Amino acid sequence: MPPTNDRFLRALRGQPVDATPVWLMRQAGRYLPEYRATRAKAGSFMALATNPELACEVTLQPLARFDLDAAILFSDILTIPDAMGLGLTFAEGEGPRFARPVRTAADIARLGVPDMEGELRYVMAALRLIRRELGGRVPLIGFSGSPWTLACYMVEGGGSDNFGRIKAMALSEPALLHQLLSVVTASVIAYLSAQRAAGAQALQVFDTWGGALAPAHYREFSLPYLQRIARELERGTGDDRTPLIVFGKGNDPYLEELAQDVEALGVDWTIGLGEARRRVPKHIALQGNLDPATLYASPEAITREVARTLDEYAAANGGSREGHVFNLGHGLSPDMDPEHVRVLVDAVHAHSLR
């Protein structure tokens, strides 16, 4: 059964839509008071993320408020390394931390593809529950971090300003890093396949840190693994095909190479959407790309910028809005005003309605 509102899936397939679909990265999150209430009830971020009922609850919260065209599983990009035994925690007000980062050949040799209905069962249970609770209203997106981005956290042990450890590994022990990226890539493919089986109707890979690499290293350590996922991930055919969206921060120089074998590319706001449309083959949809900081501006400015983004896409697409999923160029921040988010979502539909 297709969802009642299938604009998002139709746009990803390049089919005509009545209005441009919109969803927002981190649409379920701390900027919503109801999210903060559920998070407080859970006790910790990981307690929230690993509880299917609570994960379902926060996934649905933004849909109750805003006219969004897709739901995205509430989870974290670091579930795979956590399931590999690295011990993920979030200290309040700080980023993620791994108790057991991956630094040596022995550390890497120990890693295996996690059991999708074992350590990662909570993710699949959440997806099944969300699909049931959505009742076909809008499609449900599953996701994973990219191999390079997951490897960054695994080697650094958390966030990093300059990725010194993993870049040193890339230069001094490249074979070791490729071994790590291989097992992570196999895990990402298994994870996305299991999410699809559990009900995800589209899949997004987040390459958050690919843009931190020099071009030669991006093409050695991030791009080939993204391409392998796009090539090897079994996802059906025709209208039953589960679209794969690859999003990368700072992926502007690589759009043509990333476009191989994917259904859509997500782009950040540092490239014009018109330029991206001109460079990427027409049968690949584009997702993006309003600067998230636009949400700090006035409602009038938000409305104007939404229209500008939609029109920049259409102008580069022969006047057609087809093949465009509206999104931010990166995620929402905790200090953003939910009423401004409403203005944005409504402006997308109002301006693009046929």
Next chain:
Amino acid sequence: MPPTNDRFLRALRGQPVDATPVWLMRQAGRYLPEYRATRAKAGSFMALATNPELACEVTLQPLARFDLDAAILFSDILTIPDAMGLGLTFAEGEGPRFARPVRTAADIARLGVPDMEGELRYVMAALRLIRRELGGRVPLIGFSGSPWTLACYMVEGGGSDNFGRIKAMALSEPALLHQLLSVVTASVIAYLSAQRAAGAQALQVFDTWGGALAPAHYREFSLPYLQRIARELERGTGDDRTPLIVFGKGNDPYLEELAQDVEALGVDWTIGLGEARRRVPKHIALQGNLDPATLYASPEAITREVARTLDEYAAANGGSREGHVFNLGHGLSPDMDPEHVRVLVDAVHAHSLR
């Protein structure tokens, strides 16, 4: 009198050199134990930066250790807004803070170009002292933050993850932001002119945060002010001309536009130096662009990457190393090993020596 070692100035003029010159952004800094000792003696970062004798001492420290081809004034990019009365402080382990950020039309109306031999006299005194102490060994570089980058700190009141306040101003009150950028640009031009008069033999503008802007906003709020500096800054003619280097993090999409009226462009490591060389007119020198994280790798890997960077430049420059100043794509970090810095500097000369 030209400096004894004038490789750096010759490279900026596109003249033949015996070996590629090298200096490193943040070469005077916390990774050096002797810097930390001077910093401790000063009591605070600002006490160090505003004391000409101590600023001279730390400027010269890396030259005593390494075979660098230029000295760069030890100072901060936020001296101008501090001199405008915003009250700059650095909390230990945190970034810069302004006691009086600029948020309203009244705040902006109050701003004026600082007196270069008044509030900013300490900078000119440091330059005069450093020139004397250098005794003509290598050229001395003066610098400033770019108008957009300074405005970011002035409006945000310090560092920022997403530049929400200034981007909101850009969208909701663009005329106000242009007014701010105008007075900052006039100040930067006066500041660089005064630095030249005080002995600076080359000048660099750091556009650290331009890359955080969407293209349309970069072209409205950062690029025109950089171009105005390049056009209006009086800097002599011929071999007496003081070269201007414009460095921008994430400036890759704008290289052609930035190249107007400058002597050199600094580029970060997310673009290949060969591609940059092919895009920028030959009479403009290029500075860069090794990924600073390379310094965390082994000496063998550092040496290899230095050679790769030098050869990538030469391959795109008809086999010639002319017009290239070797540098990192961004600054050194406090946890880097000074011995690795030595390996890098020596490798640049060894590999490029005629």
